[in-house]
Amino acid sequence: MSELWAWFVAAWAVCAKDLRSEFRTRYALSAIGLFAITTLTVISFALGPFGLEQDLLAALLWVVLFFAAMAGLSRVFVHEEESKTAPALRLAAPASAVYLGKYLFNLVLLLLLEVLIVPLFIVMMGLQVGNFGLFALVLLLGNLGLAGATTIIAAMVSQASARGALFTVLSFPLLLPLLISTIEGTRLTLAQAELASPWPSFQVLLAYAVAMVTVSLMLFPAIWTE
């Protein structure tokens, strides 16, 4: 029991370290925040006075979030390799605890990103949310899956070359089912959606998140330890 607790403490320590260093420099948050704002501005500007129908807006929201995620979520591991702190991290904590810590950090990053972007999106694009609780739930479940798939890819990419492009290329096929389900789920929580229930999408998203995190926890030690 105390071993499990020590493991959680190690994972939390990794996450807290990243949060602390992030708070000091705000590097990753600025990168993905500004990227998302830029994307949103481009879209809004390109549309001009013309509106888009709500279904399209639901898809567009996830396009913006996806590309912002591609810009920023690989940083958790790439930064470690580039600043040569990765060997120290390997010694400091067991592999699965490192994974969990990095996963939690990516989750927080996504959460902060959405706190920034979603209100902006609603205001600038005229998204009409029907049920805010369910809307928030879709975002949360989507984050769980998004971070789940991308954290382990980030670990692989950090030890390879051509990191930026490689991260997007590797992540997109894995994220395809996630994107299908989140766009569908988001669409069904909007004000003008048909009366279909979004719960099937939620189940898929939760299953996806659980599956990806579980498989990542099993694969991560092989990738992380040299």
Next chain:
Amino acid sequence: MDRVRWTAIGKIALAVWMAVVIILAFLMPAQNLGSLGQAARVIFFHIPSAWVTVVAFMISSVFSILYLVKRRRVDDHRAVNASVLGVVFCILATVTGAIFATITWGSPWNWDPRETTIFFLLLFYAAYFVLRSAVADEERRAVFSGAYNVLGLVVVPFLVFIAPRLSVLAGLHPEPLINVRGELDMDWRALVIFLSSLAGFTGIFGWSYSLANRVSRLQDEILEQD
């Protein structure tokens, strides 16, 4: 001596078999193929290609898991060779499917569930090879691509079973292929040709796969002698 003779006979038999299948596929009167007419001939080539690419993907995943557990180089070679052949058949399946879609429904691509799955497979294979080319160290390359293969395996059930249930993708076109190749509609002659084509394609895959594996093994032996 016997073994060489048997494999030579087998190869020639396979060639003759496929030649007969192809000729019959085009000679078969179009009425027997159901309501789709001449376009339905594609099922003799499209479905076996799709079948082979899925089988290749499964084989590649199995050997990836074997490699991750046992760490034998030969398993990595088998996984890669299966992927190489898989991508060839995947391209074939996608192209023949697009031709059929253009003839039957007017546009080559519509993101219905089966099309999405085959596109995912194509993307996934491409990402797999990009990953392999981005990692310099041979052992790391094998571990990473093995892990990526396992991640892909986890994602496939979501695409195959769940995406079709979600309303956006499903309602577009009910695929007539499901009816044509199902139990009720296919004329017995067409069924015979179809099954023979399936066997022939599988035979071509099996033969190419064993060749590729032998080449890899020989390359390893040559490298070891240096």
